[in-house]
Amino acid sequence: MLSLEEGKQASIQQQEPYAVVAITKHGAELGRKVAATFPGVDLYYMSKFARGDEEQKDIQLFEGSVRLLLPSLFKVYTGIILIISLGAVVRMIAPLLKDKKTDPGIVVVDDKGENVISVLSGHLGGANELTKELAVALEATPVITTASDVQKTIPVDLFGKRFGWVWDSPDKLTPVSASVVNEERVAIVQESGETNWWHHGRPMPAHLTVYPSIQSAIDAKPNATLLITHRLITEEAAPLLENGVVYRPKVLVLGIGCNRGTTSEEIEAVIQKTLEELNVSIKSVQAIATINLKKDEEGLLTVAQKYQWGFHYYTPDELNQVSIEQPSNMVYKYTGAYAVSEPAALLDSGADKLLLVKKKSGNVTISVAVKSFIENRAGA
Secondary structure, three states, rough: OOOHHHOOOOOOOOOOOOOEEEHHHHHHHHHHHHHHHHHHHHOEEEEHOOOOOOOOOOOOOEEHHHHHHHHHHHHHHOEEEEEEHHHHHHHHHHHHHOOOOOOOOOEEEEEOOOOOEEEEEOOOOHHHHHHHHHHHHHOEEEEEOOOOHHHOOOOOOHHHHOOOEEEEEOOOHHHHHHHHHHHOOOOEEEEOOOOOOOOOOOOOOEEEEEEOOHEEEEEEOEEEEEEEEEEOOOHHOOOHHHHHEEEEEOEEEEEEEEOOOOOOHHHHHHHHHHHHHHHHHHHHHEEEEEEHOOOOOOHHHHHHHHHHHEEEEHHHHHOOOOOOOOOHHHHHHHHHHOHHHHHHHHHHHHHOOOOEEEEEEEEEEEEEEOOOOOOOOOOO
């Protein structure tokens, strides 16, 4: 029987920690369908609907009122799918609500699986996106009432999320969202990252304007700003950020070579200092790239895992196909490649030049590349 504290610790480590909860026979069957569609989702239903394979399928059974289960689920999961009537859900979750930044996304599905409704934390909790995905899987109707979704404009707190963009600070999310929804003049300045973020199949609303530079946006005196950049923010952009949100696209690739056994602490320190010197944000790093001889280098793996960066490696032959400025016979002698950090960064990023060609610091050599994107400009 259910013991959330003892039995579900492994599940909360998953990237997409969703729970599905059902309290009727039909709901339990629908829940099993959802769990099969979304691998890794944790399913909970009442023990009287047990079919005998719950332990094998890691399905959690519970007895009594689901109201007693919800407080624990709120603490564990970032999204909860409830196959329960909307009215009952509203009454049960009301005492548990704290803040839109921390409350889990809540999605309700009717007992027949005909409608999927985004109920709580639509944007910050991801309920709107979950609603859309679930509706497709169940061939159901998605119901989303968030203004930015209904009006087909930009959801400020989810902007670029599908590309992995993150925002610097949540402080201005609410007022900037209000400017977008209320059709005030909003400037969008993009210095890097994916450009195909407008996907509504029609031109952007007139109150949203893409400017080619920070200065041109400042001159326009907008009510709010969305600034997409890998650069650290300087005083130049201060006027825009009085009511603005900064987004960090994942565009930086770190080409790294190091001596065997170099500690993660030394590698991390070199990365941080280098990025500060280049005036770019560590939040925009996408991956570490290196030679395949370093695919098991513990220090590199630890840093990549800590920051949830990609970790990619290439053979000497692949690296040698890249034209570089500073080939080294010494590096070739030990690795079979004339360089590691420079060609690895170029290969992994697809860039034709490096932001930083190469820097040697202690046991670490680092190069930095910026990914470029050639998609059509959004809103065109």
